[in-house]
Amino acid sequence: MPTYKEALKINEHYALDNNKEPSAVKLLMLHHAEMTSSALLARFDEPMDSEAYTAFLRSVNQYVVDHKPVQYITGSEYFFGHYFCVNRDVLIPRFETEELIGHVLDFKQEYFGDQPITLLDVGTGSGCLAITLALEDERIEAHATDISEAAVKVAKENNDTLGANVTFHHGDLLKPVKSMRFDMLISNPPYIPDDESVEPLVKNHEPHLALFGGEDGLDYYRAILKDAESILADRYVIAFEHAHDKADALKRLIRKHLKHVKIIHKKDMQGKDRMTFVLKKR
Numbered sequence: 001m002p003t004y005k006e007a008l009k010i011n012e013h014y015a016l017d018n019n020k021e022p023s024a025v026k027l028l029m030l031h032h033a034e035m036t037s038s039a040l041l042a043r044f045d046e047p048m049d050s051e052a053y054t055a056f057l058r059s060v061n062q063y064v065v066d067h068k069p070v071q072y073i074t075g076s077e078y079f080f081g082h083y084f085c086v087n088r089d090v091l092i093p094r095f096e097t098e099e100l101i102g103h104v105l106d107f108k109q110e111y112f113g114d115q116p117i118t119l120l121d122v123g124t125g126s127g128c129l130a131i132t133l134a135l136e137d138e139r140i141e142a143h144a145t146d147i148s149e150a151a152v153k154v155a156k157e158n159n160d161t162l163g164a165n166v167t168f169h170h171g172d173l174l175k176p177v178k179s180m181r182f183d184m185l186i187s188n189p190p191y192i193p194d195d196e197s198v199e200p201l202v203k204n205h206e207p208h209l210a211l212f213g214g215e216d217g218l219d220y221y222r223a224i225l226k227d228a229e230s231i232l233a234d235r236y237v238i239a240f241e242h243a244h245d246k247a248d249a250l251k252r253l254i255r256k257h258l259k260h261v262k263i264i265h266k267k268d269m270q271g272k273d274r275m276t277f278v279l280k281k282r
Contacts, residue, residue: 127155189220
């Protein structure tokens with residue numbers, strides 16, 4: 001058997017030669033070797049276990065040849081300090097969405113202070129938004145909806161594993177909670193236009209239901225905004241993640257459906273308008 005160092009070096013070059021990320025290969029090695037980075041470094045010159053090596057090579061081919069996302073191979077993704085179970089029924093949590101969490105927590109504190117609030121996450125997928133917010137602030141009573149029954153199952157498993165207390169509702173957007181009222185509404189809905197080109201790693205593996213948002217990518221925002229105030233308290237905060245080139249169009253949609261609100265755009269770490277917040281006072 002090759003050493004861990006040899007196996008890693010060969011397969012990192014294999015990934016690079018096929019326009020894939022060598023960092024993903026290391027994640028696969030750590031997964032199959034069941035080691036931390038420091039432990040792997042300490043054993044770099046040792047022969048790799050034969051079973052782990054075989055599984056590692058199989059996974060590398062899934063990533064390089066089949067374009068399967070690493071997170072679906074390992075079955076997890078790290079998000080805001082927590083490991084979330086992911087599979088092909090849910091979208092993989094993105095690093096940039098962690099920024100949305102930070103801003104939501106800031107607006108919660110600024111707008112509601114230390115008082116308990118109710119929050120709704122629309123289109124929850126893996127549950128990463130609702131669960132993380134509930135874990136970060138125990139004064140948040142979080143609820144979440146998703147039209148995919150399979151996604152709700154994954155979200156519930158993550159909720160139980162991470163020890164959160166989110167209530168999940170199976171159904172379309174706001175319909176499952178139409179008799180309830182919330183102080184905050186958050187959503188990172190599908191927002192890729194239907195005819196936009198998407199890399200195979202995403203298009204061939206992640207659920208289309210969680211990716212595509214109609215001709216202009218704004219269908220789900222329209223549907224949410226149309227009925228938003230029917231499930232919101234008199235004083236509320238809405239938080240959206242969206243495509244970097246849709247901030248102005250989304251602002252027009254908000255103005256069409258909601259009156260006497262303050263709209264704030266936030267840029268991500270790349271300087272792109274990726275988050276929009278709506279504030280309504282009594």
